[in-house]
Amino acid sequence: MAVYRYPRPASSDITPRRLFFSRRALLGTAVGGVLAGGLNSGMAQADAPVAPSARGCPAAETPTPRDDVTHYNNFYEFGMEKSDPAELSGGFHPRPWQVQVDGLVEHPQVWDLDALNARFGHEDRLYRMRCVEAWSMVIPWQGFELGALLRAAGVKAGAKYVAFTSVVRPSEMPGQRGGLFSLRWPYVEGLRLDEAMHPLTLLATGVYGEALPAQNGAPIRLVVPWKYGFKGIKSITRITVTDQQPPTSWNQMAPDEYGFYANVNPDVDHPRWSQSSEQIIGEGSLFRTARRPTRLFNGYAEQVASLYRGMDLRKDF
């Protein structure tokens, strides 16, 4: 299987979580498969190319501590506070789970999650995550490329976009009860077809070597590392290939603040705050946050800038 190479934080900078890597050591170089009740991390590590560091940007990047990744979440279905998803997601049942793949595809299909895992396996992807709220993390995901699923489905000619739909379960998701002022449910997102087919675009099923916790979007979510985090729709139930630009939740909420593309861009400010720099979660102290300059396309310009050639990124923000 060809391994897609993407910029990674320097391996010497990575402080591995003990659990994460002890699992890896245990499994050796076995090819990834699905273990009952969880994920393994069998991918052998290729020599990791050092992340290109932008001018004035500290090169050192370490994965954000697991507790921060799993306790500082925007998942409005569970509540508006960052701590709500971890605290209020106890009643959520990510199994059994089906994902419907339909629209302009040759083989529309309802996939059971286990079937997806068996068919597409998973690999480790260490990605930067930049939230539109100007904070960032570095997260070790496990998952498979969305492109692999779309190729299996057989995208028809004329398809231009991919629409995603999340889950609606008010009985299990307190943020979906009432919440007059919140988002409309289900949460929906979308990508242009070429963005969806890009090898960086991941359907994540695990984080830190274990199945996704509910608060991180169990059991399957989108990760698009060059876009703001809200593009990474969680708990996906439906993926529809279409020829129309699909509606997206935050864009519907405030079209002047959240565009369809939502590419990370330090030069296009959010109307209410600067996007020129970001707070690094898990670092810094009470008296001085850790910040660094934000990079165009979140540092993945080399991989994705060509997708947007000729576009005005201020207009199509």
Place this chain on the structure above:
Amino acid sequence: MAPPSSGPRRRSRFSPLTRQVFLYLFCLIPAVSDIAQGMANTLGPNPVSVCLHDFGRWAFRFLLISLAVSPLKRFVGLDFMVYRRPLGLLAFSYAALHVVFYVGVARHFDAHVLWKDFTSRPFLTFGLLTFLILLALALTSTRRAIIALGRRWAKLHKLVYVAMILASVHYAIAFKTWHTEPFIYAAIAGVLLSLRLVPKAGKRTV
């Protein structure tokens, strides 16, 4: 055993100043608690943001409480006038902590970013104006200032109503979506401000 409460209120054992200072220090407990927890790293993944937002909410709360003092006296007959100054100073103190955390801790005193923040982002402009009013009121809260300003002092301190409105807007539009809490706060502020519009019976002087 409470003594029969006929006659004038029992006088406190402590002087007004002692009681004011005690109230002020007591009400700083939330700030001390946040900072202590933040230093002990028990405030979660983003302690700065927790402190920043807690301080802002406490500033709002003390502004509300200080504005409740005169209606309580006028409509309910409870006289907490002696505490109005420390309550106002508490609102200012928490607002100052809120601003210091934003400007210094969160934004690293980055003049370029801050200038843009305060001039082009309405919720921050509202916040800054609120703070400047509270600063002016805190600086003129001394006995000396009251005497020096005379009649103008009362006029100047009516600006607290403006601060209350600005703070309500600042809080309401600070989030990505509409949150319920800012509207509850704004509603309380609205009630407290509209009580000022109730015409006074007869020609009572304040």
